[in-house]
Amino acid sequence: MRKTSTQKSRVSFCDEGSSEIKMASISVFKASHPLRIQMRRIQRHRWLWGRKKVVPVAFLAPVAAVWAALNNADIQADKLYELLKTKRSRNSPVSNTWSVSDEATNEYSPVYIAPQDGLSDLDKIVTLPGQPSGVNFNQYSGYVTVNPNAGRALFYYFVESPTDSSNKPLVLWLNGGPGCSSMIGAMAELGPFRITSDGKSLFTNEYAWSNVANMLFLESPAGVGFSYSNTTSDYDHAGDKNTADDAYIFILNWLERFPQYKTRDFYITGESYAGHYVPQLAYKILLNNKKTNQTIINIKGIAIGNAWVDDETSESGMFDYWWTHAINSDATHNAILKYCDFGNETLSEMCVQSTNKAFDEMGNVDIYNIYAPICLNTDLRNASSTGSIDFFDPCWKSIIVKYLNDSVVQKAFHVKPTSWDYCSDVIPGWNDSPVTILPIINGDTDARVPITSSRYSINALNLPIKTPWRPWYLNKEVGGYLEAYEGLLLITVRGAGHTVPSYQPLRALTLFSSFLGGVLPPSS
Numbered sequence: 440m441r442k443t444s445t446q447k448s449r450v451s452f453c454d455e456g457s458s459e460i461k462m463a464s465i466s467v468f469k470a471s472h473p474l475r476i477q478m479r480r481i482q483r484h485r486w487l488w489g490r491k492k493v494v495p496v497a498f499l500a501p502v503a504a505v506w507a508a509l510n511n512a513d514i515q516a517d518k519l520y521e522l523l524k525t526k527r528s529r530n531s532p533v534s535n536t537w538s539v540s541d542e543a544t545n546e547y548s549p550v551y552i553a554p555q556d557g558l559s560d561l562d563k564i565v566t567l568p569g570q571p572s573g574v575n576f577n578q579y580s581g582y583v584t585v586n587p588n589a590g591r592a593l594f595y596y597f598v599e600s601p602t603d604s605s606n607k608p609l610v611l612w613l614n615g616g617p618g619c620s621s622m623i624g625a626m627a628e629l630g631p632f633r634i635t636s637d638g639k640s641l642f643t644n645e646y647a648w649s650n651v652a653n654m655l656f657l658e659s660p661a662g663v664g665f666s667y668s669n670t671t672s673d674y675d676h677a678g679d680k681n682t683a684d685d686a687y688i689f690i691l692n693w694l695e696r697f698p699q700y701k702t703r704d705f706y707i708t709g710e711s712y713a714g715h716y717v718p719q720l721a722y723k724i725l726l727n728n729k730k731t732n733q734t735i736i737n738i739k740g741i742a743i744g745n746a747w748v749d750d751e752t753s754e755s756g757m758f759d760y761w762w763t764h765a766i767n768s769d770a771t772h773n774a775i776l777k778y779c780d781f782g783n784e785t786l787s788e789m790c791v792q793s794t795n796k797a798f799d800e801m802g803n804v805d806i807y808n809i810y811a812p813i814c815l816n817t818d819l820r821n822a823s824s825t826g827s828i829d830f831f832d833p834c835w836k837s838i839i840v841k842y843l844n845d846s847v848v849q850k851a852f853h854v855k856p857t858s859w860d861y862c863s864d865v866i867p868g869w870n871d872s873p874v875t876i877l878p879i880i881n882g883d884t885d886a887r888v889p890i891t892s893s894r895y896s897i898n899a900l901n902l903p904i905k906t907p908w909r910p911w912y913l914n915k916e917v918g919g920y921l922e923a924y925e926g927l928l929l930i931t932v933r934g935a936g937h938t939v940p941s942y943q944p945l946r947a948l949t950l951f952s953s954f955l956g957g958v959l960p961p962s963s
């Protein structure tokens with residue numbers, strides 16, 4: 440590998456799209472072809488955005504998307520508590536500010552709740568520009584103030600189920616990053632519409648999750664998408680804890696605005712870095728329900744896709760995935776196994792070289808879906824006004840920006856004029872991110888066992904197995920594989936990239952329906 444220049448910078452990538460992930464500081468290597476990025480953790484507590492400066496890379500297990508769903512909230516209060524409190528204690532010079540024990544011991548402190556009467560009517564979307572005809576469901580969107588003193592408000596987009604919505608659960612969806620917009624989920628993954636390749640109109644997603652649930656998309660934290668704060672110094676304080684605190688206040692106020700959903704079964708779903716957001720928010724809800732002896736929010740379960748839940752297992756799992764998918768040579772992989780201790784704050788020089796080599800060997804593939812075409816030309820095409828759910832446009836990022844950055848579209852969504860982007864430009868860093876949200880029972884995960892990140896993470900929980908590994912079927916074909924543990928389900932989707940519903944909409948909807956129904960998808 441030829442490095443023509445080396446420049447170290449602490450950068451993180453948002454994990455939704457090309458500029459995703461990484462809770463690591465990195466070095467950027469300029470080579471004859473595009474910039475190389477290499478992970479190197481120097482300080483984990485402060486991540487800087489570098490997505491405009493570098494060609495982004497990401498790290499989450501692609502192709503076989505792994506979904507972990509926690510069912511049965513009752514037994515989960517304690518489990519989640521355990522899940523969150525046990526963090527790796529070794530060698531972290533930075534005290535993680537997500538302090539579960541503080542939260543657990545403090546008294547419940549009432550949060551800001553404002554009257555919301557009549558606001559839902561104002562939030563009702565008349566029609567979205569370019570929307571197909573025959574839309575038979577209600578859509579709402581707008582801001583919910585979470586802190587009136589700071590002038591901080593979060594944007595939501597809410598899609599009711601076309602049929603029998605009053606008997607269907609309420610499901611919150613969160614994209615990750617940190618700092619990326621959940622409108623990615625709404626417009627490019629599981630929402631009722633996808634955007635045509637010219638960025639101008641919408642077509643129906645017949646596999647929308649709103650077929651089986653009322654879907655609430657939240658842009659979080661403030662500074663992401665349309666969500667904002669009038670006190671811009673708020674953006675400097677972005678981190679896991681503030682994100683969960685604001686999301687909690689958002690939900691309570693949103694439920695005041697839509698009181699018919701107050702007692703509805705509630706689920707939290709998300710992907711990628713939402714592997715942090717989802718359990719942290721669920722934990723907060725359960726804890727406050729317990730402290731107040733009331734079901735303030737009727738949470739029933741959580742599901743996270745391609746989740747980044749633990750730094751060490753995610754990183755070693757990633758490189759193992761690359762090797763088992765013929766992306767890396769034996770020599771490089773063996774060197775990673777030999778020289779890298781991803782649980783260590785500092786990676787050795789030999790490890791850095793080996794991981795560099797691994798990126799070099801990969802070449803220019805879509806790291807979010809290694810078998811998908813890449814976006815070769817970001818100029819928007821003169822697409823026909825009809826799109827197809829069977830074709831996920833690899834240039835989806837320019838398409839979604841074109842649509843949501845349009846002033847007419849923004850007006851329809853009831854937002855003030857904003858330069859909308861799919862990941863935040865205004866959040867300068869991320870202040871707290873625990874290295875793990877899993878209790879790592881064995882501090883040293885054996886990096887010689889060739890399984891991918893999520894399996895490592897789940898294995899680290901050491902849960903008893905209830906349903907052994909088996910395929911699940913859809914239309915006589917294997918849709919993926921699953922293994923059910925006590926209180927937790929690991930399920931994969933065959934042939935899906937990082938954004939699962941983008942690539943396998945029917946399989947994703949099938950597993951989502953099973954999840955809500957509390958049943959496993961069919962075994963034949």
Ligand SMILES: *[C@@H]1O[C@H](CO)[C@@H](O)[C@H](O)[C@H]1NC(C)=O
Binds near residue numbers: 589591
């Ligand atoms: C932010 O400031 C604008 C302009 O003063 C105001 O209209 C808006 O309501 C404020 N936002 C919040 C959440 O208070």
Ligand SMILES: *[C@@H]1O[C@H](CO)[C@@H](O)[C@H](O)[C@H]1NC(C)=O
Binds near residue numbers: 732
């Ligand atoms: C919680 O509420 C239930 C039902 O109202 C009551 O029986 C119980 O004593 C309460 N527990 C506490 C700790 O307040």
Ligand SMILES: *[C@@H]1O[C@H](CO)[C@@H](O)[C@H](O)[C@H]1NC(C)=O
Binds near residue numbers: 530780787788
């Ligand atoms: C972490 O890595 C550094 C550099 O390779 C090494 O000096 C140190 O001993 C390691 N720490 C632990 C706890 O393994």
Ligand SMILES: *[C@@H]1O[C@H](CO)[C@@H](O)[C@H](O)[C@H]1NC(C)=O
Binds near residue numbers: 819820821
């Ligand atoms: C798109 O259509 C316009 C008007 O028909 C034309 O001027 C333009 O060259 C086309 N662009 C592409 C990329 O085909």
Ligand SMILES: *[C@@H]1O[C@H](CO)[C@@H](O)[C@H](O)[C@H]1NC(C)=O
Binds near residue numbers: 859
């Ligand atoms: C959104 O549009 C405005 C002007 O219409 C432009 O200045 C801005 O760069 C655009 N934002 C993005 C993310 O493309």
